Amino acid sequence: MSQPIVIVGSGLAGYNLAREFRKLDKATPLVVVSRDHAGFYSKPMLSNALAGKKTAATLVMKAAEKMREELNATLLDRTGLKRIDTAAQTIELTDGETLHYRDLALALGADPIRLPLAGDAEPEVMSVNDLDDYARFAERLEGADTVAILGGGLIGCEFANDLLHRGVAPTVIDVADKLLSRLLPPQASERLQEKLGAAGVAFRLGVSVTRVDRDGNGYQLTLSDGSRLYADRVLSAIGLKPRTGLAAEAGIATQRGITTDRLLATSAPHVYALGDCAEVAGLSLPFVLPLMAQTRALAATLAGTPTPVVYPAMPVTVKTPACPTVVCPPLPGAAGSWSVELSDDACTARFADAAGQLRGFALLGAAVSQRQALAVQVPAWLD
Structure with missing residues (x-):
């Protein structure tokens, strides 16, 4: 049997690559390595799932067994990547198994950026980056009336709007003086803040959080201007950092992300990267449309037709129904x-x-x- 194509990651990037590849090649062995349960769900849905009264279970569109059948693939769930040997074309998994690959596609995703906070409750600051995180977040919202959200970017604003549907009053805190500061001009940012504010979102802009301490059943946040804010729960939505560590350890070139050319090829032969972990032709674009363009291009390349990725204009919908x-x-x-x-x-x-x-x-x-x-x-x- 020929060596398999191995995809590390079962998020939108990993699974959609597998699907696109199977449209073109029914026979080549395919292995998908998943850190979690390996069920298929859409990560972007996590930031507006409360409004739809979604649980972690109902967010799963297809269970691992269904994905295994659909893709005719070997699926390794609850299994992490430990080491990449680009010379031997092998990977070592956290369960000790070594896999040989014909081609390796790294769809490793990204980790939440954590602020360096003081205080005894810093470990209790939540973030939502996967389905397990969402399950914990939703559970901890029981009995909560207020949530402090660290970060006024796209994800912070989406969660703020979503929490309103749970009857929770959110306060968005950001060191920038406007919302979506990297995406919107000032007048547009002001309009977004006005509409979210009218719906029930509070804001503390131009300040940062320096410490988080327990206060009864909730938390006392100390801000950079010396003021304090109480919240029942604290959610960090500062941003994401591509997972590049294992690639760098293997000698694969990284900058902000794992660097690739337009074929999604890394500096190591037979190793590719896509999705949130990848920096493609100098661009790191943590959005769905670029990811889908990557999966189609890379699938064609792996199936024998080298295909550079193409990025047309790709508008992003911000999930803030209040605006x-x-x-x-x-x-x-x-x-x-x-x-x-x-x-x-x-x-x-x-x-x-x-x-x-x-x-x-x-x-x-x-x-x-x-x-x-x-x-x-x-x-x-x-x-």
């Missing part, structure tokens, strides 16, 4: 400026270069209906 929001951010470092149009029920922000070429946009409220019309005007990031 519907779509963002198509300009390329990092792109030269240009924002122009913003505001009305009572809409905000349309366009980012254009000196020649007037649209390079990105942000749409709030009724303006989200312009998503497709503007997306076709934005040049591809990679073509």
